[in-house]
Amino acid sequence: MTDLSPLTLQTPAEHPFAQFVRILGKGKRGSRGLDRSEARAAMGMLLDQQVEAAQVGAFLMLLRNKEESPEELAGFTDALRERLQVPALAVDIDWPSYAGKRRHLPWYLLAAKCLANNGLRIFIHGGGAHTAGRLYTEQLLEPLGISLCRDWPAVAAALDQHGLAFAPLQDWAPVLQQMIEMRNILGLRSPIHSLARILNPLGAKCGLQSIFHPGYQAVHRDASGLLGDTAIVVKGDGGEIEINPDSPSHLYGTQGGVSWDEEWPALAAQRHVKPASLDPALLLAVWHGEATDSYGELAVVATMALALRGLGQPKEQAFAAAQSYWSARHLSR
Structure with a gap:
């Protein structure tokens, strides 16, 4: 007798970075810019190389198309500065x-x-x-x-x-x-x-x-x-x-x-x-x-x-x- 019970399918988990691509790219009505904390988190993942290559390209081009905001630029800079280990140098x-x-x-x-x-x-x-x-x-x-x-x-x-x-x-x-x-x-x-x-x-x-x-x-x-x-x-x-x-x-x-x-x-x-x-x-x-x-x-x-x-x-x-x-x-x- 043929087994007609439904197959058990595994739904792949969403990549953690996908949320940031979605925020920027969810269409004319659904998309928006990142706030400063979101921008810091997104850039942190990029700097820590926790992102797939396709996501990097999509993220960068969506940002370019939208044009980055002051909050996004500040958040991105926050992420880099948190990761830099620099000496205390006097610079004018x-x-x-x-x-x-x-x-x-x-x-x-x-x-x-x-x-x-x-x-x-x-x-x-x-x-x-x-x-x-x-x-x-x-x-x-x-x-x-x-x-x-x-x-x-x-x-x-x-x-x-x-x-x-x-x-x-x-x-x-x-x-x-x-x-x-x-x-x-x-x-x-x-x-x-x-x-x-x-x-x-x-x-x-x-x-x-x-x-x-x-x-x-x-x-x-x-x-x-x-x-x-x-x-x-x-x-x-x-x-x-x-x-x-x-x-x-x-x-x-x-x-x-x-x-x-x-x-x-x-x-x-x-x-x-x-x-x-x-x-x-x-x-x-x-x-x-x-x-x-x-x-x-x-x-x-x-x-x-x-x-x-x-x-x-x-x-x-x-x-x-x-x-x-x-x-x-x-x-x-």
Whole structure:
């Protein structure tokens, strides 16, 4: 006689991370953003590699499509900071460098170098050459005499000796670096590209952030405010922290949880002609006074002024100090 009793089926348990994908992707009416605690929990699972590859891609692209909120960015940063084991280092400026330059040389590196020569302690971090056709900070460290630091003791030593250190994201947050490198798989940049700019892993006195896409600057400023950080967010040239002297700049600042805004006019009377090619040798030639570059030198001074503004100097004082530093750079090398 045939046994017609129902089969016993095992329903697979839902993956713990699935809830976060569902929150973001449950359709026009059912989806919503993550609150700060949810974002912290989700990023914690990502950093602890407790997530399937398909979930990572889905999560990142749903976030990108929705556009991340200040609460999400703050929660993601909370998760990373909870997992970092960093020494107590005095740092004045956190300087994320993740975009690379394609229209102009990375003049911001001369700004950072000049500020460091005048007593500021600057921590630069970046995410490698993830997009073809761009010139990245990592490619210019050696010729500019900027220390490449592969661990925190090396960062501490470089800051003490030179006031300037660069550490690849790969060495202190490898999972985030892996997600950045998914760009060529997913076809789009993920929110990790912008998240990296807000991390301020060493708790610098001021974090500078360059966010290229309109509308995101205020979001990042608000996220830094939620974290209790002092920060200035600008639309830097090419996505790097560099003031474009040919265009007005809007500064989105936060300090002590209070937001402020400031407009800086263009510095050049007329727009400069974009160089036909990028020759990194020009950076050193200008640094040593062997060549001049109107666009580059205006960008350097204004970018230094931006950092000094972030440390509390009024705009006019910041520009005066920046110009003085630049004029005397050959004395402080």
